[in-house]
Amino acid sequence: MKRIVLLLLLVFITFSCAEVIDLKNERTGGQLVIFGRITNGGDGNSVNITRTQEEGLAPLNVSGATVVVIDENGNREQYVESSPGVYDLGRNLVVGEVGGVYRLEVELDGKTYTSSLQEMMPAIANDELDYELDIAEEITPAGVQVSREVIRIIANSTFETLPEEFYLRWKMEEVYTVTGMLLPLQNFPRYSPLQCYVTNELSAQDIFLVDGTEVRNVQLSNREVAARQLDFSFDKKHYFNIIQFGLNKESHQYWERLQTITTRQGSIFDVAPAAVPGNFTSTDPEEEVFGFFEASSADTTRLLITQNDIPVFFLDPCQVNREDFIRILRVPFECVSCIIEEKIVEAECIYCNLIPNSSLRRPSYF
Template identity: 30%
Template sequence: MTNQRNQSDSPRQKSGKAIGKSNAKPSWSYLVRIFFLVLAFCVSSCIDQIEFPLNLGDERLIVSGQLTNLNEPQYVYLSETTSADREPIFTGGYFTINDLPRPVSNASITLVSSEGGAWGYSEREPGTYVLNSFPGVKAGVSYSISISVAGRTYRSEPEMMPQVIGSDEVSYSFDRGVFKDQPETAFISVHTEVTLPEATGGYYLRWDVDEVYYWNLTFFPNPFNKPPPDCYVFGFPDPERITLLNGDLLNRPGGQSSQTVAERVIDQSFLSRHYFNVKQLSISKASYDYWSKVRELVNNTGSVFDAPPAPIRGNLSNVADPGEVVLGYFEVARAKVTRIYTTKADVPFFIEEVCTYAPDRNINSYPRTCLSCSEFKNSTGVTPPWWFDQ
């Protein structure tokens, strides 16, 4: 079964395909996803925790950041790998020792342009920094970031925003079969029919996909017949997938190319409207080479969660110690977002409704996610501004 109801950030077409781009804040899982790809790695900006064991023997800075043309908050995420003798942290009500990357706070981050402009980032939460008062990317101007933390200074290689980008016609299909070694599994695949830029080579494309779905909390009878609050949950449907396209290998200006950009299992999140936000990124050759190495490593090891034989260097370095390995990448990219959603009626498989109220059902028998939206790590009661555009 295939569907092509979709939205993009181009003007509304006569066909009624609505448009929009996500203003949702990228979550920590986006950071961790990128970080873990870097190590074995390491949204519309969206939300984001993936557990990934590290055994690097020392602590290394991890940087994940992106500057785009989209009218949305621009973020840089800082973290560091952990060593065997790391002090325990207090989390979940108790102290624990783990080897997950940990957020880096109290850093000073500045975006610098080749014209001499400088704009600071402020720390919104531990390890998450948002750009302040930035007027927007200028054509022909290169940008880099400077990071000062714990007496050390790091800088990224300057990048200029690419001028060309393609467009996406997004669709989805449902299937049942072997999915990530699990037989008889119902899953959805998200595809794009890409219209290539009107250029002969010299461009490089990458796709990010995030998801947002509405979660129906249990509606318990009450004297005022007041429904539970809205609940929107953000995430990444297929964080291990790295979809790339090298325009140098194609000689088809304005031609077509088909890509599968995400796959994920069908679950209760498909009981209501479930959006997939497909972001096409036009990136630099250096960024493309970086992500190609990451993808090669992932394909060779079979999973982004496998420990790498060696870290992949990004485009950041320690000013005073160029030999220090800094993980991650700060890229300047032209972006275009296309959205598509499913509803329960689109799904050809049975999905159990776990949160439906029953008068003889004890409240303790409901999953905690049926009672409170905050049980989801990346959730909000605020409706995304583009939710009803279509």
């Protein structure tokens, strides 16, 4: 095992001092929620628009909105809808820069929603990641104790300088490759396995925040930021990415409100019991709008794990036995879909782009 070094957020004790936010607990549905960001890099420049439903139901994605970011010089650029409810910025006319000031305008159903002005603050910590292998003991729903091999990600953050006031947030994610299974060339001569890249958020249970006004140490160390069960996803390149965002005070307060909810409910992606007030106003003074638009610098630190780092044999979940291999040989010539229809393998074994959070787009660092 590697020595635990490096981690970040010893400062989480500051959460106990956070202001208690009084949130509404009743929701009839129909409220618009806008969350968006502009950064100083190529990633993270997106806006998500949803509409709440009745309690217990997941929000609905909202398509057809006109989403425009405007900088302090009046330059405007429209976000382009890449999937239902998700709008991406091309950074052709408006490029986020530290010190820049930005606001967002959303036009939808004859109404205009405008965010407050947001200044982009710097991300000032230097992050490092390391890992350790461990055995985690768990109790199954049937009450049986089981042992699982896990990898724990440890982080450390250091500051060259400590400004009087600064605010930071971190997000953890993993990115790994999945390849479609091989099929007999003589039966499927035109079949080519897909190469997919899966990105999973690992910090949904936690919002890693630091209020710099309460930090006077130059190092935040030895904090576990993620724990992941070992499986076949580690057979190839497996990245753990920690992304640091520089926030302004208003953005930090918004994330504190979210942190209050996730402490009670478990995840920012769960159906929340209350909407979180943000920085949007509507041209309809009677309409309540939720969500936040932030201008945040972003800095990413990556940790690459390969099979050489993991002394564990991984069983391929798509591996077939001799009997199933013979069944594959007997399906009609080049009928890939027949393999799935006859339930010889799962569809994701051939079409890895069906795996949640997967993409055929190769990240630049792979």
